[in-house]
Amino acid sequence: MYGRAEPRQQPGYACEECRKKKLRCDRQRPQCGACANAQIPCEVNDRRVPRGPKKGSIGALRSRIVALERRLSTSQADDNDTANGHELGLATESPSKEGISIQFPLVPDWDMSQQEQPLNGSIPLAWGPPATAPHSPLLFSELPVIPTIAASYPSPKQSPVSVGDVFISDLSKADLIQLYFDRVHPIAPIFNKSKTFGWINDASIISEPQQCLQYAMLTSATAFSSQFSGLQDAIYAKTRFMLDQLDLNGSDSPICHIEHLQAWILITFYEFAKTNYRRGWLSAGRVFRLVQFLKLYDLDSPRVLGTEGDDNAITLEEKRRTFWVAYCLDRFISVSEGSPMTLNEEVVFTRLPCPDDDFQRGLVQQEPFLAETMTSADMRPYAPLAECVILITICSRALTHKQIYTIETLYSNIPLDFTSRHDWLDGILTRRLNNLQVNYPSLTVAENPMIIYSYMIAYSAIMYLCRIIETLSISDQSQSLVWEYQDRGLWAAQEISRMAKEHEYLGYFRAHTFMPLPIYLSVVRLRTHLEVRKGDLEKDEMENVENSLHSSIEALQKLQSVNNLSSYYLQLL
Structure with a gap:
């Protein structure tokens, strides 16, 4: 026979005296042999914490190692790009036309579903949120934490898993929304501010398309500022993932929300400015099809009695402005490329937008x-x-x-x-x-x-x-x-x-x-x-x-x- 026929130690716990002297306790009760020979009391602690690491700590450490390795590899890649003169996706010398798409930085990789996650929640970071933060009606506390890993864009079926989360404070979110209305809204004036702040600040009524639109607003705002440039790729990838999920979830539904189209418009402008021309052009095609799906080109045509829409004046004007921004986008691309227009001018029955102040x-x-x-x-x-x-x-x-x-x-x-x-x-x-x-x-x-x-x-x-x-x-x-x-x-x-x-x-x-x-x-x-x-x-x-x-x-x-x-x-x- 190989191995031991009997266990090496008797069942039970060693007494405290044997543990202290590092002796092998025979675990006899009510008094072990060592304590009997020494004629001292034999005390046993049967509530001792078991040896080994705490439950879930191994997974937490592994996840943290993976996050640090990814961050290190991303930093090294950025250093190499800077050394080669391609920082921010811009070459010091004009490459050939065939290499246009190579110059732009890749977007974050969310494909982390196979990595082990900590069981007790996300890993606390040294740069996390303060214990208390001032409250303001313009602060948006319902936005989830946004990851900052960067590699490649995920497929729609993949779920972004927070590995190295960077906390965005309520004040920063409010700053981004204010930045949006200061710099993005003048070139894409599609929102009524009071109405927009109303659904942003009320987490109980915000819908999935509105949450996606909120991320799109944050994404487009980062393109007009240098202080948030480090968050651009992460927020953009999160927004694209949410947009793709909306497309998949609503594939069998005849209903399309205007917020869905508005989010695509903002992301398309962002892609033209911050990724590459091809990606922006393809996203613009999605915008034009959604415009046709929603029939925004026919908002003000005469209606049959009893078929008027339920939109109020503000909502209807937002739809008009959304259509005209998409219309201009179609013309910008066509003038640039000499290509045919998608939105036909002859069938437009939507009134021009009114003055923005009104x-x-x-x-x-x-x-x-x-x-x-x-x-x-x-x-x-x-x-x-x-x-x-x-x-x-x-x-x-x-x-x-x-x-x-x-x-x-x-x-x-x-x-x-x-x-x-x-x-x-x-x-x-x-x-x-x-x-x-x-x-x-x-x-x-x-x-x-x-x-x-x-x-x-x-x-x-x-x-x-x-x-x-x-x-x-x-x-x-x-x-x-x-x-x-x-x-x-x-x-x-x-x-x-x-x-x-x-x-x-x-x-x-x-x-x-x-x-x-x-x-x-x-x-x-x-x-x-x-x-x-x-x-x-x-x-x-x-x-x-x-x-x-x-x-x-x-x-x-x-x-x-x-x-x-x-x-x-x-x-x-």
């Missing part, structure tokens, strides 16, 4: 439709978002005009109605630009990034019309017309360069997310003008054009530290 006070006045405004000659002010909608529509029509001209020339030598269509676009653009200058003088727009961007869009439309004229065959009859439009295109490009330079005083953190687009178009126009008219320019005029060109390129270089779209367009130059 909207915030709950005074929603009825504005005209886009089609009415395009044909109206009234010199009246519109909301900054409405001005941007009108001008980006003209710019997109100029793009469509160029595409129609290209197609028509394939079927006939003389394009049909080209001149009348071109003159109509030129006239309406001139009228709208004059209206913008009357109601929002260019010298006083420095505090409104949407108006600044509207000016740039108007100048971009002028450059598009110039490009269309240049495609015409140059003859004795058309030479003067081509030169006239080239001079106007040059003036528009120089105006964009000037406004981009002046935007430095406002700060690029407050710049519109798509401001690099018109700056890029101005650089292309200035370069083209130098190439085409190089022999006809005087020395002083040549120097002015070159100075504007350098100023535009410099503005893109400065913007790339806060907006990856600038890096994208710099690589196209």
Whole structure:
């Protein structure tokens, strides 16, 4: 037989005297042999804590080791990227166009479901929350703790597990929401502040789409500040996970919440600015489909009696603004890429947004439709978002005009109605630009990034019309017309360069997310003008054009530290 036939020790506990002298106790009762020989009392403690580590401590230590290893590896990767000149996803030298997607930082990895978690809750951190924190109605205590691990984006079926949690205090959350309304809301004015704070502060009524929207607001706010840059990837990954979960959970439901669409809009703007162009473009497609699903393009069409919606004036105006922000996003991408628009202008039956000050006070006045405004000659002010909608529509029509001209020339030598269509676009653009200058003088727009961007869009439309004229065959009859439009295109490009330079005083953190687009178009126009008219320019005029060109390129270089779209367009130059 192998092994012991009898146990090495008798059952029971050793007495305290034997433990003290480190003797082997024979565990006899009522008195062991050692105590009997020494003629001393034999005391036994049968409530002694068992040996070994406490229950759950091994799992806690293992989880903490994994978290520290991940943090160390992430830190080393960041150091390597910095050494190679790719910090913040920006290269010191412009790589090839094929490597555009490589330059952007990866997003956090939430795939930690296989790791062992501590049984007694999360591991306490040295930088955790204070024991007591001041309470304020603007502080949001219902937001969960946000992890800060970073690697790759998870699939929708994976659940983010908090491994290395960083606590975001109520004050920081309030700071992010305030930052959102200071810097993000001016370029995407889709919320009524009173209504938004109402559901944010009431944890008992907040729904899952609203909680997702709250994270999207925090995510977009981090893109407009340097102090929260360390939390960008973690909050973004959490928001994307929640959005994907909403898509999966609601796949069989005919109901889609407006908060779901609003969260996707904010995340799309964030992705264009902070991840890469391809990811933002794909997310924009999701936005457009949700707009069509919710039929936001048909909010104000005549209804059959008894079928009016249940939305109040504030909710209906929020839906209008959500639609128009998505509409502008569609045009921004189309103008940038020369691609077809997804949201068709001809079927839009939603009124333009009312002035933001009235909207915030709950005074929603009825504005005209886009089609009415395009044909109206009234010199009246519109909301900054409405001005941007009108001008980006003209710019997109100029793009469509160029595409129609290209197609028509394939079927006939003389394009049909080209001149009348071109003159109509030129006239309406001139009228709208004059209206913008009357109601929002260019010298006083420095505090409104949407108006600044509207000016740039108007100048971009002028450059598009110039490009269309240049495609015409140059003859004795058309030479003067081509030169006239080239001079106007040059003036528009120089105006964009000037406004981009002046935007430095406002700060690029407050710049519109798509401001690099018109700056890029101005650089292309200035370069083209130098190439085409190089022999006809005087020395002083040549120097002015070159100075504007350098100023535009410099503005893109400065913007790339806060907006990856600038890096994208710099690589196209």
